[in-house]
Amino acid sequence: MRPFRFERATDAQQAVALLGDAPDARYLGGGTNLVDLMRLGVETPGTLIDVTRLVGYDRIDEGDDGGLRIGAAVRNSDLAADPRVRERYPVLAEAVLHGASGQLRNLATVGGNLLQRTRCAYFTDVTKPCNKRALGTGCPAREGRHHNHAIFGHSEHCVATHPSDMAVALAALGATVHALGPAGARTIPIPGFYRLPEDAPHRDTLLEPGELITAVELGPPPGRQTRQRYRKVRERRSFAFALASVAAVLDLESSGTVSDVRIALGGVAHMPWRATRAEVALRGAPVTPERATEAAQAELEYAQPLRDNSYKVELAHNLIAATLMELAA
Template sequence: MRPFSYSRATDARDALERFQPGTMYLGGGTNLVDLMRLGVARPDSLVDVTRLPYDTVEAAGDGLRIGAAVRNSDLAMHPVVRERYPMLARAVLSGASGQVRNMATVAGNLLQRTRCPYFQDISHPCNKRRPASGCPAIDGDHSGLAVFGHSEHCVATHPSDMAVALAALDARVHVTGPAGDRVVPMPGLHRLPDGEPERDTVLAAGELITAVELPPPPAGASHYRKVRERASFAFALVSVAAVLDVADGVVRDCRLALGGVAHAPWRAELAEAELRGAPATQEDFSRAAEAELSRARPLPRNAYKVPLARNLIVRTLQELVP
């Protein structure tokens, strides 16, 4: 690991003032410290932002405001999250381990890097790690990687479960930075790789997430379901965050987001459009899933994700019908 200096910021202004080229903000460190050990992340200085006054979950109108430094376990255990946003609690609980969730922060969860095996191994080229060096995953082991929205430069996936639920809940990410405060909607924080896979998100250098705001929960029943290679403590091959509001056998509204399939949480807007106003039947759910998957571009070794995603969407929606 390269030597670095460490300092603790006391508030957002202090953090921004400490930020220089070569600085990285440190949250729980569960991803960043590992990446530093692997030689993937090489900061000159760390500014620890875990002591900033963003460690509470508070009511915000009919919604909720989640501080950026709230630990993942505290978010999942919060009584209002469990009661009103169970899909979010389940998404968080389905990720990592008890130890990691106790350390990891909400903002750190959003800003964690891909687990693409080539990104994490500095003996390989990787356009995300070293721009214009190449992408060995495209002709190599991309079995766990993207089927939507990838580019000739990068086929990485975003690994977060929490972000998938937030994308389905229309969360708003509050950001402060050298140019002032702004709000970034979910989905929208994470970008597709295009020609710049080194940029995971739309955040500019030095920008700092301060909170995630949830609007009131959407009507209907919800669920987060994750498929992975072992029963627990593994990243998603495909996951789905689904909200379904059915009245008189007809879909009034729905939300559908997929994880493990793209460089960003993938909001299934084509499927949602098919579902709204349609009968809540297996046939209609299948048609909606197929509509979304018509824009999938699977690679040779991850083509299994297409039927997996279809079946996951259909089964999850069926279970949400009252």
């Protein structure tokens, strides 16, 4: 690992100021992804600024409306174990527990989870070209090994997927990211927080250089009629990234009619993919097997699979339909 300078910030303003002084600095959360990338030579920061001990950022606070403000330094394990999260936003707890393994969740932070990088094998191999790691060098995954890459929103420059399970649930819940930077504080809704690769795949999010995630905010909890579920398909039952996953939040009237629905897909795009076409197809009538299938079809007909990942189209289709039927049962 390349040598670097280590700083520890105790408040967010100080962290932002420290990073502002060092253009090649990175904020350090639990390090479960960044330290790995540094060992691989993918990341070579001159300075690391530890933000896990920012005072007050390891708390989950309740708002007047029953929503939650989750500090960026909250560990993934603590987020998934929080009784308020489990009761009001079970899709989030499920998603977090479907990610990584216990040891990693014990270290990984909420902010770091959102900013983890793709596990595309070309990105993590510094001997290979990769536009995400070194813009302008090309994307070998397009014609190379891409069975676990994107089927939505990819570009000629990048076909990678975003690996976070948590972010998929947050996209379905309509969460908001709070960030602090040299220009001040701002909020950015998920999934608008993430971006498609287009011609700048080196940027995963809309964060500006030097901006630090300070919290994630969840709005008022959905009502009692709301049902939530996270399902994930992977190559083995545990400790693997999603081939495809779905987070669904379904609001039903007492008649069974869908009053609202939010569906986000993981493992299929450069960002959590909101299946808005499927959502539109579902509103205003009860969920039936036919309507669940039509909704999935409405989304997946816009998929653009690569040579070796067309299986994901059927997989995501069946995952959406099966999850909707399970929630409506």
